Amino acid sequence: MSTPYSSIRNIIKEGCVVKQGHIIWNWYNRWLVLTKEQLYYYDESKQKLRGTVPLDFASVKSCEIVDHPFSFEVYCPVQNKTYFFEALSEEERASWIKKISEVVDISEPTDYHHLTHVAYEEGGFVGIPYEWENVFLACGITREEIKSNKEDAIKVLEFTQIFQDDETEETQKQPLPENDVPVLLKELITSGDPTMLYKDYVPIGEGMSGVVFHCYETSTNKEVAMKKVLIKNDSVNVQEIKIMQTLNQRNIVGYLGCYELDNYLYIAMEYMDRNNLTAMLDFFPEFSLSERHIAYVVHESNAALKYLHSLHRIHRDIKSDNILLNHRGEVKLADFGISVQLTKRKxxxxxxxxxxxxxxxxxxxxxxxxTNIDIWSLGIMCREMMEGVPPYIDDPPLRALFKISTKGIPPVQYGDYTQTILDFVDKCLTFDPTKRPDCEELDKDPFMSLACSREEFAEFIQKIVQQAEK
Structure with a gap:
């Protein structure tokens, strides 16, 4: 994230907004810049880039947040992340939403067809809209590359259709272990009134499915994160709650209970007061993680995966957004929304x-x-910590997918790293899944022995928090 403001071209709209922070959920003045590809947000002086929001497949809408009347949110499915901004007036909010919507609407073709009969013949694809081939070419993928990797190109197109549809076969009908009985929502409900069992609700974030609050357990005064979700068929992932209920490991965010009140579901979870790893990386390279820091995060994340994999479950979305942190330096895995259980039958x-x-x-x-697809994603997360962002982040998702499926991941571009960490990342990113190591093998890798202590990592987090408060 080093794009200087002066280097941005073809600006569609720019201006001052207020943005909700990631580590501390306060609101900060930011200079927002919209282009055809993404949003950039800088500090007020436009000297420091604070972050970017890829607009491929994104959505934007107004939202209602207490004390922030002109708020709007941008959901970025590429990062699976929601950003909250506030404009200076109702007119400005409408203008931002309109301009961003125009970019989103033209970012990809909308004439989708099922790709069952797609083929590649001399000169181009057969069985898809002409615009789709143009998407490849616009992404810088040449006809020669497509011809040399016909099957992979078609798979990428099929993936993009699924991704754009925003619903997969797995989320529609999630499989269960053999001889297991499908669970109804009412079977997961914990007895009690969540507004009596927990107190002092303060909203700290709002996503696509509900609002997240910081609150306290009434009986113990323990801090809790509470997600409030309107009960609808498409907003409650029963399988996710079921999986969370059965997990008990120190590197996985604790599940405390699920309550129902006035057609809302209240999901109580362990509160992680330093948000996620992504929030730390927003300050890269000003605060770069050392190899010892990276080894610690990887060691703790791998411990969570080793436990999850021992239960024959795949997380399927390992990335910095889903690694949560607290002031004690603890590292915990979260978000089991697309996790899946392997069975004897499957x-x-x-x-x-x-x-x-x-x-x-x-x-x-x-x-x-x-399960070792999680190992690949762990390797990409290592690259995030080493370089601030994952490989190919400057490419549109379609081109990135094509590169990953045909070329794998390029070497580390910059940074003075030892061969120990480079070898470890290479192991995680082994292209052939049959040769990729599992969690047990990673545990024995020399890189793991470099991990700093929890206390040392906590000190590092505190330095970033102090910078965020400025």
Whole structure:
């Protein structure tokens, strides 16, 4: 994230907004810049880039947030992340929403067809709208590259259709373990009134499915994160709650209960007061993680995965957004919305789910995969910590998917890193899944022994928090 303001071209709209922070949920003045590809947000002086929002497949809408009457949100499915901004007036909010909507509406073709009969013949694709081939070419993928990788190109197109549809076979009908009985929502409800059991609700974030509050357990005064979701068929992931209920490991965010009140679901979880790893990376390279810091995060994340994989479950969305932190330096895995249980009847999966830049090649290609797709994503997360962003982040998702599925991941571009960490990342990013290591093997890698202490990592987090408060 080093794009200077002066280098941005073809600006569609820019101006001052207020943005909700990631580490501390306060609101900060930011200079927002809209282009055809993404949003950039700088500090008020326009000297420091604070972050970017890719607009591929994104959505924008107004939202109602207490004390922030002109708020709007931008959901970025590429990052699976929602950004909250406030304009200076109602007119400005309407203008931002209109301009961003125009970019989103033209970012990809909208004339979608099922791709069952797609083929590539001399001169171009057959069985898809002409515009889709133009998308490849616009992304810088040449006809020669397509011709040399015909099957992979078609798989990427199929993935993009699924991704744009915003609903996969897996989310429509999630499979369960053999001899297991499907669970109804009412069977997951904990007895009690959440507004009596928990107090002092303060909203700290709002996503596509509901509002997240910071509150306290009335009996113990313990801090809790509470997600409030309107109960509708498309907003409550019963399988996710069921999985969360059965997980108990120190590197996985704790599940405390699920309550129902006035047609709302209240999901109580362990409160992680330093948000996620992505929030730390927003300050890259001003605060770069050392190899010891990276090794610590990887060691703790791998411990969570080792436990999850021992239960024959795949997380399927390992990335910095889903690694939560607290002031004690603890690192915990969260968000099991697309996790899946392997069974004797179905020991492999082939559904295309996840976030493009972190996705393993076999997933993109629609091949059968197992738990080690999480290892690939862990390797991409290492690259995030080393370089601030995942590889190919400057490419549109379609081109990134094509590169991942045909070329794998390029070497680390910059930074003075030892061979120990480079070898570890290479192991995680082994292109052939049959040769990729599992969590047990990663545990024995020399890189793991470099991990700093929890206390040292907590000190590093505190330095970033102090910078965020300025």
């Amino acid at each position: 020991s492999k999966r082939n559904t295309v789910v996840g976030t493009p830049y972190w996705m393993a090649p076999e997933v993109i290609k629609g091949k059968d995969y197992g």
